Each structure stands twice: as C-alpha cells, then as structure tokens.
Amino acid sequence: MTETPDDDARHNAKMAKKKAARDKIMATKTAEKGLVIVHTGKGKGKSSAAFGMIFRCIAHEMPCAVVQFIKGGMSTGERDLILAHFSDACRFHTMGEGFTWETQDRARDKEMAHSAWEQAKALIRDPEIRMVLLDEINIALRYDYLDVDEVxxxxxxxxxxxxxxxxxxxxxxxxxxxxxDLVTEMELVKHPFRSGVKAQAGVEF
Structure with missing residues (x-):
C-alpha cells in the first residue's frame, strides 16, 4: 500500500497527541522507593530477567547482591561472570544444594533455606546495598521451608x-x-524441553 503525505500527517498528529498524553501522565510520577519485585509463573525467564536488573545495577555502580536459594554447585554464566569480574560490585551467595527432587532430603533443604534467608536478611539490612536478588526463594516458600508471613x-x-x-x-x-510492588508472571507458550531439547549454555544457564 502506498502511503501519501496525508497519511504521514495523520500519523504525526496521532503520535503528537499520544506523546502529550504520556508526558502529562509521566509528570505525575515523581516518587522513588525501594520496590519488592516478584517474578513468577511457569514460563522461562524469571531469573534471567532478574539478573538483567542486577547487571543494570552494576552498570550504574549501585552495590547489589544475589542469594541463590535452590541452585547448587552447577556453574552458571551469571555467577561465573559476576565472580570473575564484578565481585566488588555484587556479593554473590549460592546457598542451596540443588533442586529438591535431587537432594531428596527435606530436613537438609529446610536448613539450607533458613541459612539462605538469614544471609538475605543481612544483605537487605545493609544500607549500602541497593538491590538484593533472592533467586528461587519462591520454591523454598512453596515447599514451606520458609514461612511466607515472616518473609x-x-x-x-x-x-x-x-x-x-x-x-x-x-x-x-x-x-x-x-x-x-511489581509482579510479573512469565507465561509458558512453548518450550523446547517438550521436544526433547536439553537445557543449553547461554539459554538456561
């Protein structure tokens, strides 16, 4: 379809009107606060998105920290990169020993979750740290290793x-x-695991 000058003019007028409305809304958004952010859902990308924010903090020279509640000793790209190059900017604590179906020891999993929560509380209380990522804490809460009301x-x-x-x-x-304050649910639409494709470096870890 061939566009005409009239099409361009209508588009420009529409965008100008949208910008004016958005600028008016944005002018009312002046507050700043520390947010409680939840990434949940069956879809992939919950930890990946959270680590994206951690790397933003590092780029902005905002001290940050990570506590991993479930993931154990396996190497991950995020952890290896942070420990090798950004350990001064981001404190990293892997406190779990693997997924619950691998450990098969509820008492031990619960003990490790409580240790991770104590570490998390210390980091959150530290006024110098601007962001703390509690990776996979929802799994620990789901299995009642931690009391959600306490958290x-x-x-x-x-x-x-x-x-x-x-x-x-x-x-x-x-x-x-x-x-x-902010909750995002990752929705599963399609996943290669269902087609027999295993977890791969650079995508899952």
Missing part, C-alpha cells in the same frame, strides 16, 4: 526504604504477591 513481615518492616528486593521462582504465594 512478608520482614520486607514490610525492615527493608530499607530505598532498597529493591527481587524474588524469583514459580508458584509465588498469594501473600507475597499481595505485598509486592
């Missing part, structure tokens, strides 16, 4: 006002979703 209460009452906390993992509990 929500801590985030509400003890998190510094300017600190962001990101919590990832599928099946986020309702109480956490209600308490959060």
């Amino acid at each position: 929500v209460r801590f985030l509400r009452d003890e998190k510094p006002a300017t600190t962001h906390v990101v919590l990832t993992g599928r099946n986020a509990k309702d109480a956490l979703i209600e308490a959060a």
Whole structure:
C-alpha cells in the first residue's frame, strides 16, 4: 500500500497527541522507593530477567547482591561472570544444594533455606546495598521451608526504604504477591524441553 503525505500527517498528529498524553501522565510520577519485585509463573525467564536488573545495577555502580536459594554447585554464566569480574560490585551467595527432587532430603533443604534467608536478611539490612536478588526463594516458600508471613513481615518492616528486593521462582504465594510492588508472571507458550531439547549454555544457564 502506498502511503501519501496525508497519511504521514495523520500519523504525526496521532503520535503528537499520544506523546502529550504520556508526558502529562509521566509528570505525575515523581516518587522513588525501594520496590519488592516478584517474578513468577511457569514460563522461562524469571531469573534471567532478574539478573538483567542486577547487571543494570552494576552498570550504574549501585552495590547489589544475589542469594541463590535452590541452585547448587552447577556453574552458571551469571555467577561465573559476576565472580570473575564484578565481585566488588555484587556479593554473590549460592546457598542451596540443588533442586529438591535431587537432594531428596527435606530436613537438609529446610536448613539450607533458613541459612539462605538469614544471609538475605543481612544483605537487605545493609544500607549500602541497593538491590538484593533472592533467586528461587519462591520454591523454598512453596515447599514451606520458609514461612511466607515472616518473609512478608520482614520486607514490610525492615527493608530499607530505598532498597529493591527481587524474588524469583514459580508458584509465588498469594501473600507475597499481595505485598509486592511489581509482579510479573512469565507465561509458558512453548518450550523446547517438550521436544526433547536439553537445557543449553547461554539459554538456561
């Protein structure tokens, strides 16, 4: 279809009107606060998106930290990169020993989850740290290794006002979703695992 000068003019007028409306909305958004951010859902990308924010913090020279609740000793690109090049900017703690179906030891998993939560609380309380990623904490909450009410209460009452906390993992509990400022649910539409394709470096880890 051939566009005419009239088409361009209508488009420009439409975009100018949209920009004016958006500028008016944005002018009212002046507050800043530390956010509680939840990434959940069955789709891929929850931790990947969270690590994207961690790397943004590193780029902005904002001290940050990661606590991994479930993932154990396996090498991941994010962890290897941070430990090799950005350990001064991002504190990294892998506290889990693998996925629950691999450990098959509920008592040990619960003990490790509590240790990870204590580490997480110390990092969140540190006023110098601007963002803390609690990777796969939702899994620990799902299996009741941690008390969700305690986690929500801590985030509400003890998190510094300017600190962001990101919590990832599928099946986020309702109480956490209600308490959060920003919640994203990753929806599974299609995944290569169902076609027999294994997890691959650069995509999953």
